[in-house]
Amino acid sequence: MLRIFRKNKKKPGEVQDVQLRPAEQSGQDLLEKRLEDTRRQLGKRLGALLSNRSAIDDELLEEIETALITSDIGVQAALEITGNLQAAISNKVITQAKQVLPAVQAELYELIEPCEQFLHIDEAHRPFVILMVGVNGAGKTTTIGKLAQRYKEEGLSVMLAAGDTFRAAAVEQLKSWGDRNDVPVIAQGSGADSAAVVFDALQSAKARKIDVLIADTAGRLHTQANLMEELKKVHRVMGKLDATAPHEIMLVVDAGTGQNALNQAREFNKAIGLTGITVTKLDGTAKGGVLFGIAHELGIPIRFIGVGEAAKDLRPFDAGSFVNAILPID
Numbered sequence: 001m002l003r004i005f006r007k008n009k010k011k012p013g014e015v016q017d018v019q020l021r022p023a024e025q026s027g028q029d030l031l032e033k034r035l036e037d038t039r040r041q042l043g044k045r046l047g048a049l050l051s052n053r054s055a056i057d058d059e060l061l062e063e064i065e066t067a068l069i070t071s072d073i074g075v076q077a078a079l080e081i082t083g084n085l086q087a088a089i090s091n092k093v094i095t096q097a098k099q100v101l102p103a104v105q106a107e108l109y110e111l112i113e114p115c116e117q118f119l120h121i122d123e124a125h126r127p128f129v130i131l132m133v134g135v136n137g138a139g140k141t142t143t144i145g146k147l148a149q150r151y152k153e154e155g156l157s158v159m160l161a162a163g164d165t166f167r168a169a170a171v172e173q174l175k176s177w178g179d180r181n182d183v184p185v186i187a188q189g190s191g192a193d194s195a196a197v198v199f200d201a202l203q204s205a206k207a208r209k210i211d212v213l214i215a216d217t218a219g220r221l222h223t224q225a226n227l228m229e230e231l232k233k234v235h236r237v238m239g240k241l242d243a244t245a246p247h248e249i250m251l252v253v254d255a256g257t258g259q260n261a262l263n264q265a266r267e268f269n270k271a272i273g274l275t276g277i278t279v280t281k282l283d284g285t286a287k288g289g290v291l292f293g294i295a296h297e298l299g300i301p302i303r304f305i306g307v308g309e310a311a312k313d314l315r316p317f318d319a320g321s322f323v324n325a326i327l328p329i330d
């Protein structure tokens, strides 16, 4: 059962509700199943800690802190949560052990809820340009394919730009997603200038009145500095055709890399400024807690989560269902 209900955060004139599809709304069981490893790491461990426990003492708080830290939530966020618990215990807001788990759940929700910001494809921008960045293997190209399918299903016209020109296979991979979804892919073959490919694609998307242009990029060049310079160049050339583009700079990180995902978010954000994050491969990892670390340190909107290989396994990030899936209270 869902214990946390989404608060109505909508301010007048502001559209920021997560738009979950019916299958996503009713797919809590499936989400729990896909997030099982993280749930075992965090939820079951905390549950075991707290069952048959009557006294709330310092030892308990320390054990909770350890459980949170080893769930990849990050030291800072874990300390903040246990600090708040300590305060609630001192103030007699929490007086019984059975109140602790719901309090942890509420803390986790409060921490991550600000990052629940749905990516709206703003009609004021046509094409709406999404620049995808992230290290090799994070899931960029796959996520682009899934997004292409999602937006097509919503009736939007989509175009893809094969901006990862560093690896020959990357262009082919993007083309096959394009073929599958009947979406045009602008490419120039491997070794081409990434910025030139993206420039061409944006020009073509404008001429064809495409709704959404999604640009793939390389995840590794000869050095990290080279990569960041290339991404800045891609950004710059887009600006020559549309001063407001890109409208989203989305980092893709693999949850399974744990604290490295947080490092990547930090580095990419510093170099090029991120407007959103997608966290992939939450199925098959116990490190899903890293979302809280990202939320705590960077506060960047978490747009989507990837919980499997299929297109439908890319879900808009919804804080309530995520927290309920990894730390259910029954």
Ligand SMILES: Nc1nc2c(ncn2[C@@H]2O[C@H](COP(=O)(O)OP(=O)(O)O)[C@@H](O)[C@H]2O)c(=O)[nH]1
Binding pocket: 134, 135, 136, 137, 138, 139, 140, 141, 142, 143, 219, 252, 280, 281, 282, 283, 284, 305, 306, 307, 308, 309, 313
């Ligand atoms: N299980 C699972 N695999 C994923 C997910 N997202 C991506 N992958 C896989 O991760 C691998 C690398 O993805 P790719 O898109 O090529 O990464 P890129 O180098 O960043 O473009 C592929 O085998 C994908 O199928 C996910 O959410 N769950």
Ligand SMILES: [Mg+2]
Binding pocket: 137, 140, 141, 142, 164, 170, 216
């Ligand atoms: Mg790729």
